[in-house]
Amino acid sequence: MIEVDSLGFGYNQDKKILEDIKFDLNSGQCLAILGNNGAGKSTMLKCLNKIINPKCGSVYIDKEDVLKFKQSQIAKKMAYVAQKNESNRFTVFDAVLLGRKPYIKVAPTEKDIEIVKDIIERMNLKPYSLRYLDELSGGELQKVMLARALAQQPKVLLLDEPTSNLDLKNQLDVLKLVQQIARDEDISVIIVIHDLNLALRYCDRFLFLKDKKVYAYGGLEVVSSENIEYVYNVCVDVKDYGGNKFIIPAV
Numbered sequence: 344m345i346e347v348d349s350l351g352f353g354y355n356q357d358k359k360i361l362e363d364i365k366f367d368l369n370s371g372q373c374l375a376i377l378g379n380n381g382a383g384k385s386t387m388l389k390c391l392n393k394i395i396n397p398k399c400g401s402v403y404i405d406k407e408d409v410l411k412f413k414q415s416q417i418a419k420k421m422a423y424v425a426q427k428n429e430s431n432r433f434t435v436f437d438a439v440l441l442g443r444k445p446y447i448k449v450a451p452t453e454k455d456i457e458i459v460k461d462i463i464e465r466m467n468l469k470p471y472s473l474r475y476l477d478e479l480s481g482g483e484l485q486k487v488m489l490a491r492a493l494a495q496q497p498k499v500l501l502l503d504e505p506t507s508n509l510d511l512k513n514q515l516d517v518l519k520l521v522q523q524i525a526r527d528e529d530i531s532v533i534i535v536i537h538d539l540n541l542a543l544r545y546c547d548r549f550l551f552l553k554d555k556k557v558y559a560y561g562g563l564e565v566v567s568s569e570n571i572e573y574v575y576n577v578c579v580d581v582k583d584y585g586g587n588k589f590i591i592p593a594v
């Protein structure tokens with residue numbers, strides 16, 4: 344379980360971006376972080392694993408405040424996939440193996456190699472295994488970065504718009520896999536995502552950021568037309584289809 348309390352951050356002294364952020368999430372659950380452009384979603388994700396230092400607050404994982412940890416210790420608890428990923432001259436296999444770095448002392452063990460092979464298989468990346476990252480498409484690269492994060496075997500997985508470069512089938516496949524891995528391996532997943540319908544389909548909890556604060560947090564009930572209209576300033580209808588909720592813009 345992850346518990347975030349009173350988290351605050353500003354890039355400059357006089358301009359706050361996040362104020363009094365508070366939520367908790369059980370293991371095995373996926374949380375969607377929602378809000379408009381510039382609301383502070385990516386900033387919040389980076390504060391959680393201290394890529395940037397929050398000005399105040401705490402982030403407890405299994406009752407330990409990870410903000411007091413060194414980066415090398417945080418890497419065993421949390422994995423992060425950024426919004427923009429740079430490609431380089433690593434092969435796909437080596438890039439995923441890098442996810443094992445927090446655990447490797449001298450050289451990768453057989454277990455490290457097995458974990459990497461397994462995740463490459465599960466994400467249908469085997470045909471790309473020996474390809475270089477700078478020879479991949481944007482979507483293929485995004486999947487490799489997710490595979491690397493999963494190889495890290497974190498307790499909390501932080502994903503910043505993991506489907507932004509993926510085609511429809513890969514969006515569905517990747518989020519389904521993330522949801523399945525979260526449940527099977529008891530990982531809490533925190534996803535910044537713009538597509539409300541994908542969020543509704545694959546996430547259990549929903550957090551709307553607005554005016555630096557948590558405007559609403561909870562289960563499906565908080566994804567209401569009133570909240571969406573207030574947060575995004577767009578009128579929407581919330582419809583039921585086949586037992587699932589769908590958001591349809593009413594413009």
Ligand SMILES: Nc1ncnc2c1ncn2[C@@H]1O[C@H](COP(=O)(O)OP(=O)(O)OP(=O)(O)O)[C@@H](O)[C@H]1O
Pocket residue numbers: 354360378379380381382383384385386387
């Ligand atoms: N390195 C930085 N230095 C100064 N300001 C920044 C920096 N990074 C982001 N910001 C500002 O902080 C605010 C929040 O940005 P952030 O990227 O967290 O928003 P977001 O909700 O993820 O947006 P989007 O949906 O467009 O990706 C924005 O006003 C942005 O301009």
